[in-house]
Amino acid sequence: MDEETITREEAKKLFAHHRRERVGIRLNPRMASLCLICGSIHVVPKGDEAGMLVCQNCGFAFYRYPCAA
Numbered sequence: 001m002d003e004e005t006i007t008r009e010e011a012k013k014l015f016a017h018h019r020r021e022r023v024g025i026r027l028n029p030r031m032a033s034l035c036l037i038c039g040s041i042h043v044v045p046k047g048d049e050a051g052m053l054v055c056q057n058c059g060f061a062f063y064r065y066p067c068a069a
């Protein structure tokens, strides 16, 4: 886990955004590839870390939600 890349403010936004978008994410597994911070779809696997995605737009790295798999 690399939690140091997530600031408190980012985590707060992530939490709020996730709460809003939770239903959509669950209904559509493809939403798991949507950046939770800026909403960009330019999210790619980080490669060197299994299950980890990184947003090419804002650079935010996060783990894909296990429930969406």
Ligand SMILES: [Zn+2]
Pocket: 035, 036, 037, 038, 039, 040, 055, 056, 057, 058, 059, 060
């Ligand atoms: Zn982003």
